[in-house]
Amino acid sequence: MESKDNVAREDSAASDSSSFPSSSLSAMSSSSETQVNGVLCREDVAFAMSAAEEDCAGCSSDPVVVTEQQAFVTAASTPPGSPSFWPSGCGQRFKLLIEGDIQLCRLDHTRTVVSKIMNSKYLRRWESHHLNLGNSEIFSTTPHGFMENVISYSSIVDINKISRWDAGHKFCFRITITDGSLLLQVMHFLQAASSYLRDQWLHSIHWKQQISKHGKLLRNTRRMDVLIKEIRQMVDLSLTTPIQDETVHQFPLELVSFLLQKNGDGIGPGDQEQIITALAPLLEKTSPTQHMCDFFSKHCKKNPRSKLILELFTPVVHRILKHNMDFGKYPRMRTFVQEYIQALSTQNDGIEAVKNFVRSMHGIGSQCPHPRVLPNLVAVCLSTIYSCYEDKKSLLTSPMNTREVEMSELDHRLIIYISILQTTSEFDDWRLQIASILQPIPFPDDALLHELFIQHMTPLLSNIGSDKRCDSHATVLAVRDGKEGWFELYCPGGIACYDDGELHCVMLHRLMACCCRRKKFLQSKFKMINPWQLLALRENAAAMDALCAVLEFDISENPDHRMQIVTTLQSTPLGKKMYTDLCERLSLLEELQQKGGPHKLTLPTKSTDADLSKLLSSGSFGNLECLSLAFTQVTSSCAHDLIKLPSLRYLNLWSTQFGDPGLQLISEHMHKLQVLNLCETPVTDKGLSYLSSLKSLRKLNLNSTHLSALTFEGLKEKLPSLQECDIRYTDAW
Numbered sequence: 001m002e003s004k005d006n007v008a009r010e011d012s013a014a015s016d017s018s019s020f021p022s023s024s025l026s027a028m029s030s031s032s033e034t035q036v037n038g039v040l041c042r043e044d045v046a047f048a049m050s051a052a053e054e055d056c057a058g059c060s061s062d063p064v065v066v067t068e069q070q071a072f073v074t075a076a077s078t079p080p081g082s083p084s085f086w087p088s089g090c091g092q093r094f095k096l097l098i099e100g101d102i103q104l105c106r107l108d109h110t111r112t113v114v115s116k117i118m119n120s121k122y123l124r125r126w127e128s129h130h131l132n133l134g135n136s137e138i139f140s141t142t143p144h145g146f147m148e149n150v151i152s153y154s155s156i157v158d159i160n161k162i163s164r165w166d167a168g169h170k171f172c173f174r175i176t177i178t179d180g181s182l183l184l185q186v187m188h189f190l191q192a193a194s195s196y197l198r199d200q201w202l203h204s205i206h207w208k209q210q211i212s213k214h215g216k217l218l219r220n221t222r223r224m225d226v227l228i229k230e231i232r233q234m235v236d237l238s239l240t241t242p243i244q245d246e247t248v249h250q251f252p253l254e255l256v257s258f259l260l261q262k263n264g265d266g267i268g269p270g271d272q273e274q275i276i277t278a279l280a281p282l283l284e285k286t287s288p289t290q291h292m293c294d295f296f297s298k299h300c301k302k303n304p305r306s307k308l309i310l311e312l313f314t315p316v317v318h319r320i321l322k323h324n325m326d327f328g329k330y331p332r333m334r335t336f337v338q339e340y341i342q343a344l345s346t347q348n349d350g351i352e353a354v355k356n357f358v359r360s361m362h363g364i365g366s367q368c369p370h371p372r373v374l375p376n377l378v379a380v381c382l383s384t385i386y387s388c389y390e391d392k393k394s395l396l397t398s399p400m401n402t403r404e405v406e407m408s409e410l411d412h413r414l415i416i417y418i419s420i421l422q423t424t425s426e427f428d429d430w431r432l433q434i435a436s437i438l439q440p441i442p443f444p445d446d447a448l449l450h451e452l453f454i455q456h457m458t459p460l461l462s463n464i465g466s467d468k469r470c471d472s473h474a475t476v477l478a479v480r481d482g483k484e485g486w487f488e489l490y491c492p493g494g495i496a497c498y499d500d501g502e503l504h505c506v507m508l509h510r511l512m513a514c515c516c517r518r519k520k521f522l523q524s525k526f527k528m529i530n531p532w533q534l535l536a537l538r539e540n541a542a543a544m545d546a547l548c549a550v551l552e553f554d555i556s557e558n559p560d561h562r563m564q565i566v567t568t569l570q571s572t573p574l575g576k577k578m579y580t581d582l583c584e585r586l587s588l589l590e591e592l593q594q595k596g597g598p599h600k601l602t603l604p605t606k607s608t609d610a611d612l613s614k615l616l617s618s619g620s621f622g623n624l625e626c627l628s629l630a631f632t633q634v635t636s637s638c639a640h641d642l643i644k645l646p647s648l649r650y651l652n653l654w655s656t657q658f659g660d661p662g663l664q665l666i667s668e669h670m671h672k673l674q675v676l677n678l679c680e681t682p683v684t685d686k687g688l689s690y691l692s693s694l695k696s697l698r699k700l701n702l703n704s705t706h707l708s709a710l711t712f713e714g715l716k717e718k719l720p721s722l723q724e725c726d727i728r729y730t731d732a733w
Helices: 002-015 022-031 063-075 113-119 191-220 224-240 246-266 269-283 290-302 307-323 331-345 351-362 373-395 400-424 428-438 451-465 470-476 502-513 519-524 526-537 541-552 559-569 573-592 609-616 636-642 660-669 685-693 709-718
Strands: 099-108 127-133 137-140 156-162 172-177 180-185 600-602 626-628 650-652 675-677 699-701 724-726
Touching: 127 191, 156 191, 172 191, 191 224, 191 246, 224 246, 224 269, 246 269, 246 290, 269 290, 269 307, 290 307, 290 331, 307 331, 307 351, 307 373, 331 351, 331 373, 331 400, 351 373, 351 400, 373 400, 373 428, 400 428, 400 451, 428 451, 428 470, 451 470, 451 502, 470 502, 502 526, 502 541, 519 526, 519 541, 519 660, 526 541, 526 559, 541 559, 541 573, 559 573, 609 636, 636 660, 660 685, 685 709, 709 724
Parallel strands: 600 626, 626 650, 650 675, 675 699, 699 724
Antiparallel strands: 099 127, 099 180, 127 137, 156 172, 172 180
16 A cells, blocks of 8 residues: 555645645655765766655655755745755765767646656657757757747756656656646666766756846846845855856856956946855856956055955955966956055055065975966966056156156056065075076166166176076076176166176176186186276276186287286285185196006996096196096086096096086086097987087997987087987987
């Protein structure tokens, strides 16, 4: 009897949906679901086995029915369109369906005997359709039968799952409309997949229905309190839906953008703040639209000290700087960031608040985890600096009484954005990137002639120029021959020198201490010798060191010029001492290069740079033609001793730590070298490219190095005497 009663109740509920209110059916369906956590992908999702749904006609004696009645009566007060429609705590996610194949059956809700007989499950007729979920309606690509007419979302009264069904049609859900019901079912050879696909259809239709409803309400609402309430509900819906799709978070923003574009000027400051507050949870998950950026920019400009600037806009700007890829494509987003920074500078801390914001973008670690932050920050700064100087030009024609005030505001803005660039140079990982970006001097000519700009750029360039890493401090030099770099601009007599050459000397000291104590570098800076003499007279040690290098490498062939340099050095106590040390080194070099000593020399394994230097200082090696340092522990530093050997023809550096800096040095001085063995050394294409200046080279061993095919082809073209080259176990092999 109990099974017959259940079948009777099931047929009665399926054929006459009016037995229960639609909201009760929805509440009962959601409350009777077993909720389990799932993963985000369709192929590997954990599915909940739905508990049986009892479509009861009034059997209160059944304890299961009593429990379910209590459940849906408790939830009946929640509207089906509210966010609580979605199962709370459910971790299962569904991709938004736009179209797909499904079977459906239409039930008529008329209370005639014939209709009830035709709607019984034994006489139901199922049709296969390819349904499309449009923006305002559901339609079939083959409009016939039950789907001859479209189903608008506004006509849908309720959507609920039917968990208990016969074995052949159990993965079903019901769409209740004004004149009946649609039963839809999915079939899959895997039971779990069918359950997932059914839920995917159900949630996709419900999402489409809700955004259609909210869209109509928001477009037709005139009262601001109602508008703000609808925005809050729509944001809650987007955050709680199990649908996982980029449009879920974008649709509310695009809709609000349309409303702001239409009615933005008529929204008061208080209502603006309420709208921004309502959208804040959504903006933490996606970037604002272009029209919304306009709205935010206006709010920052009109209310720069609003509490929303720090509380709500900060995470939005963080997200933009971390994820945005192209400000050229989204210029309004860049404008919003600029206005946010400008508003931030008006806070009590002023520029320090801006610096703290930049530091927060980097994080507390030694490496910034977001690679897009620095390029985006620099793009914002450069754009603002350019616009400031464009505005300065336009102000030249404005009345004098307003020009000074506006010029002062532009100068303040310049200081803010230069301070941002300076703050980025405080971090080691960012300093390399900012140095590379600023090497081409990406600023307008007016900026380089502006004393305020140059003075505030000095700390930034000092951080770059004093960095011990060659990749950093080398960027103060020109990016190519024939073009000036920061090093030239800040030289005494240069257009940017307002500090009597102090920054230039900082750069010069680091360059001479690292990679630029070379003959080629000093020859390229021959025009700077006169400014260096001026700095040496002012007892600057870096300038004196550079002048000593000019004498040591015979940069100037004019005796009068050399005598002038000597006189300059001897005019100060420190210069006199440095010149005396130079003379002693040259005396030892002359002794070393005197004819005599061995023709061949092999150092024992584990010999170091210090061992080689000590050996070469013990006598004359003017006859040394063959030197083997194979399997020793020498590095690129030994190149300073190797270039002192005038007769060296053969050099074996097999399995040493001799790298690119050493190759750069010997390529400038050892032009008589004929045989060079670099097998198993850490040299790269950068260092090997310098070998093109060794025109006498006949044999070259590059076995097991980081040689590329392109570099090898270039060496073959530029070394006419090369007869033999071992490139085994390289990329050029």
